[in-house]
Amino acid sequence: MTFEVGSDRRPVIASIHFYAPGDSKGVSLWGNFQVKTFDTKRRILRLIYAGEDKRVPAFTLVVLANKSTLTVNGKQINSTFSWEM
Numbered sequence: 001m002t003f004e005v006g007s008d009r010r011p012v013i014a015s016i017h018f019y020a021p022g023d024s025k026g027v028s029l030w031g032n033f034q035v036k037t038f039d040t041k042r043r044i045l046r047l048i049y050a051g052e053d054k055r056v057p058a059f060t061l062v063v064l065a066n067k068s069t070l071t072v073n074g075k076q077i078n079s080t081f082s083w084e085m
Contacts, residue, residue: 001016001017001018001019001061001070002016002017002019002026003015003016003017004016004017005085010040011038011040011085012035012038013033013035013038013047014030015028015029015030015031016028016029016033016047016049017029018049018056020056027053027055027056029049029053029056032049032050032052032053033047033048033049033050034047034048034049034050035047036048040083040085043063043064043065043066043083044063044064045061045062045063045068045081046060046061046062046063047060047061047062048060057072057073058072058073059071059072063081065081066080066081066082066083067079067080067081068080068081
């Protein structure tokens with residue numbers, strides 16, 4: 001998963017590019033997701049995608065510092081996260 005980040009007065013997530021395992025092209029998700037928290041100073045991200053595009057299942061992503069949990073279809077996937085922009 002990659003993010004396109006823009007800036008108004010503070011950074012905002014403009015779009016998400018979602019890659020399923022083995023998929024090199026991915027699917028762009030534009031605006032059909034909710035960013036509950038995006039704090040680049042405290043390094044916290046909470047994001048919800050409801051699954052409007054049927055090519056991508058509904059998911060939630062929670063990031064605390066450099067650790068992330070992606071929940072898809074009830075399964076939790078833990079990984080690292082890079083805040084590099």
